[in-house]
């Protein structure tokens with residue numbers, strides 16, 4: 001099933017890129033493997049998938065050990081506990097869910113010197129009542145300014161998890177203002193918009209997403 005799902009999602013992404021005038025290949029598929037076994041990751045890997053996203057630090061570390069021989073780019077997308085920043089800084093290539101300066105500072109300090117800078121995104125709360133994590137759009141410029149000074153992390157862009165919506169237009173609307181607001185920021189050169197999940201990837205691509213984070217549509221229900 002995973003192989004068929006992967007093919008279908010890849011073609012959905014390619015079609016959406018075409019339809020919404022996005023460059024071919026400009027949207028990265030991040031396979032969200034939380035709660036799924038390492039064997040599922042290995043299956044997708046053998047079908048060419050290289051980027052995987054995990055939400056829970058301990059769970060991710062166990063799978064990373066089992067998959068040590070694989071050339072995987074690991075993304076952390078879950079809530080960050082401050083006692084886990086060292087593990088995140090050591091074991092991941094990307095952290096999408098940074099929402100305070102203190103976390104960014106710790107990640108920078110704890111990033112091992114032999115590794116390239118850690119890629120990070122700032123999580124933006126675009127549906128206030130739905131999510132407790134993420135910063136407001138209004139506080140983005142100031143946080144950016146503080147974070148760009150940090151040496152061992154690379155601020156790549158923003159991440160968002162909107163409240164689930166069935167309606168395509170509503171789905172687009174949620175991302176539209178975020179995309180526009182980020183494009184209007186001076187002094188930041190973001191290349192990453194991490195949004196779009198199984199239920200709204202086409203709307204996300206229509207609104208400028210560069211990383212869609214797909215779990216259940218790929219690996220099945222959790």
Ligand SMILES: *Cc1c(COP(=O)(O)O)cnc(C)c1O
Nearest residue numbers: 032077197198213214215216217
């Ligand atoms: C679980 C999760 C996803 C994937 O969600 P699906 O609806 O299963 O595709 C994406 N992003 C985050 C932050 C998640 O926690």
